[in-house]
Amino acid sequence: AQSVTQPDIHITVSEGASLELRCNYSYGATPYLFWYVQSPGQGLQLLLKYFSGDTLVQGIKGFEAEFKRSQSSFNLRKPSVHWSDAAEYFCALYKTSYDKVIFGPGTSLSVIP
């Protein structure tokens, strides 16, 4: 069973518009959740993470994410997208019992002028 799903394979937004990337997870224990960004041919950069506490998490580059346990979601948002935000975005879940990070399938973001 897929532990992390990202319903949107590809999203296109206009520069300056708001953005929301969806992520849903399936895990019985306490979820530790991450959002990463990957530029073409590059490794991954951590945008933000949720371990506990405040369910609204602030990250780098103006991104934020909200953890909603009732919806098993951890959606990523940005109020105003810049052309440089075009990249692949991965939601990830750390599975405590297996000591491993499971990545979602990714969402490709395109930004149009």
Next chain:
Amino acid sequence: GAVVSQHPSRVICKSGTSVKIECRSLDFQATTMFWYRQFPKQSLMLMATSNEGSKATYEQGVEKDKFLINHASLTLSTLTVTSAHPEDSSFYICSARAGTGHTEAFFGQGTRLTVV
């Protein structure tokens, strides 16, 4: 954040030869390193987890004799693709973690392997 250096960034090798990829944590000691494989337009698939001084733990379906992982020191792990074939062509990414559990792991830049 901490820096993880992966080398080489690109490599082309002939079918049947072996290729070694290095993953170094430059400013921290990595007790655990992870190796991933990423196909075009796809997500990262965990291949194996290595702890310094121990044998690597491979994911189901990953051939341990083909993908040799060594984590001999707290700052270096290597992945050797032995007897490479064209189907091994892929993007390989390592990550390194200083602590345990859910502490953040830092990623290398990735290695594009092309087997011809």
